[in-house]
Amino acid sequence: MKEFAIATYGLTKRFEGYIAVNEIDLQVKAGEVYGLIGPNGAGKTTLIRMLATAEEPTKGEIYLHGDRLLRDDSNHLLKQRIGYLPDDFPLYDDLTVWDYLDYFARLYRLKQPKRHLRIHEVLELVQLENKRKSLIATLSRGMKQRLSLARTIIHEPILLLLDEPVSGLDPLARQQFRQIIKVLQEAGMTILISSHVLSDLAELCTSVGIMELGFLVESTSLTDLYQRLSSQQLTLSTLGKMEILQQQLSQNSLVKTWEIIADNRLKIDFRGGASDCAELLRSLVLADIPLTEFHHSQEDLESIFLKLGHQQTS
């Protein structure tokens, strides 16, 4: 059990006769970046809130690195390990950026002179150094989000729980954010992100979990998910006749369907590994087809997700 940074057993949460999270057994290995995806209302926020002790589970147990997480006064050490960034992040408008971080550094028991060093460090990481004397009320939304992220990591947690951290950020800020996450992962943190920006997750995550109607319907490593669910696509262009190419393709059993996208260009749905791919290319070259393009691509996370045709909770 110790190998898992997060392990839950039968985790359930009900609201007012409504089942938000149902019997979830989630396991996240230490050092992973775990992406949580699912339609609106699937229960992602509720799950993360329970992991962060912000919500009391109706039933079930949570273990962090093998230690039982309970919601009372008894677990200072466990709380010290968690950094939680909620989807709405209330801030104190009357404090300056520096004072806000200083307050939370104190709450997390950072002592001088470490405290000031650490505040400088996180401010640099989220690029708010020049804003440190500004009142929080005067920051833009993106800046507030970065400030919240700084607050989340101020005490060097080893487990980060981020609930839709990039919503409302511009593309540049999102890229900066991805960079920050990578830095944090290299520093050894285990990170759980829920997000609707699947391209971001595809870039960051090592594993993903898909939630639906309160169930965790899928939880696996990203490579495995691609292997099982994404179809590979080959894009081919030829200078010669399309008919010859098509005829050649129809002889290959791994080619399912194709679609002509331009005069002499087509896209193949291919079910095979890398060696099968090489074999196909060789056979085409041997058949004297003048290929100008042989491009291998994979279906992205977004289309996999759409393909699964998930139900919206209603």
Add this chain to the structure above:
Amino acid sequence: MKQNIRLFSTPNSLWSKLLDSNPQLFREIQGKLKTRNMVMVAAIAAIVQFITVIFLLGQLPDLKLAATQCGRYGMTVIYQEYSNQVCYAQNEAGNWVINWQLWWLDLFIILSIIGIFALLVIGTYLLIADTVREEERGTLNFIRLTPQSAGSVLLGKILGVPILVYTAIALLLPLHLVAGLQSHIPLTLILAFDLTVLASCAFFYCLALLWSLLDFGVSGLKSWFASGLLGFLLLFATAILVDGHAKLAHFLAWTLMFNPAILLTYLIDASHLRFGTIDFLSTDNLAELSFYGQALWTKTTIGIGLIFLNFSLWTYWCWAILKRRFHNPEKTILSKVNSYWLTAWFAPIALGFTLQTESNLATIHDDTYLISNNFIFLQVCLSLFGLGLIFALSPHRQTLYDWARYRHQNHGNSLWKELVLGDNSPATVAIAINLAIAIIFITPSIFLILPPSYQYIFWGLILSTTNILLYAVIAQFLLTLKTRKRVIWSIVAVASMIILPPVCLGVAELTIRTIPQVWLLSFVPITATEYVSFAAIAVAILGQWLAITVISLQMTRKLKQAGASETKILMNRVNTLSN
């Protein structure tokens, strides 16, 4: 002008160590100790002292006038036909002779009362407003997630939020001390008074925090309501003290223990005022107040000690509840086990103030009357306590549903053990046990102390407890309703069951004496049991138990139904997912 006062000037001082050890205190102080605020507070403190002193100086004789002047601070008594008058005389040197001791004592009392009101009323207001705001914004939730203990955060709030009031009071203290010493009050007593005021602050501030962490579904008027009520009660209790003619051999005198100003009685007494009188509760008055027939409040040390102890113990209870509440706002306010302890502590104290005289009462009619009267108050007090327990112990809809659903899987405890000790189970049984504890404690004194003709009191108590149980099941039933405002609904329902019947009966001019039977079902059945037959009482009790059983069964059925419908929803989902 708005900059912070330097908090870090001496990094190793005790002050900065304190701030380092309590981040919440640091944050509150940082937000409030601004130069502008400090200047304002200093100005207000100075103006209040200035006005008080000027007002009192205005009472002194006019130096320019040569005619005889009379007034409070004179030292010559002029005997007149109807009433004697205290007037000012001049001594040989031609100066007015003035009763300076009385003057200083007046100043001392006025400053004390101003201080108490400022600390308690403004302090609680600030605390509640601040906490409710943080709870609404959601920032308090962040603090809950940090490794800080509830105690440290709450202590930080108590010490930090009213820091400006503390500053103002600190500026008031020197004059207060001088006035006390000038009126010959011993220094130790002045310090004891200050300590007791601090203890009262601790209690009322804990209560205020607890109040702000309660969730009624409405939060807007919380601070105004609570501090307004406290201010009103304090005003009332202080008026009784200043009146000086209150009869203290009464159950309700207990409430005076919660006004720290009652200590002034001892201080005035210790000043041995040589001339003149002060309209304030005297120690002779206090001697009337007794606890299990013992006049405990006559001696200064014991009296002050008891008042201090009273505050400390209530603070302890509040603090324990508060700490639990802080981390688990969804749980019931009290745990069932705690409620038994609280009742076992509350009942003896309430009974102690009921039994005001110890002697053989059967012979002294007056005292018997007094005590039987006190029992009515005891019953009302017990009923109110029971209502409080209903509020503090009844779990809400979802908790109950979850409890009913997972009871077998989770603990494997027997149903009875769950009902008695488990915090998520329905509260009815626990409330019954609490009431039983109180009744068992109170009953012997009814039969031992009062003459046999007063045994209707016992039946009154029994009826009132079944009444409370009925309210408890009704409240519990309403708390399983689907609406968001179910807390308000159950409060309204129980309140109307208490208030409406007497009002209707009163309007219909059906007094207790004309048809006492109906009054058996009111909030104060003890007033009616005297006039009805035993059969009527028995029927009333049976009827109440019948109602309790029916509603309980109904609720059990509803819980089961809810469990079944949840299972159905779950099955539906599994089906949609597998398709």
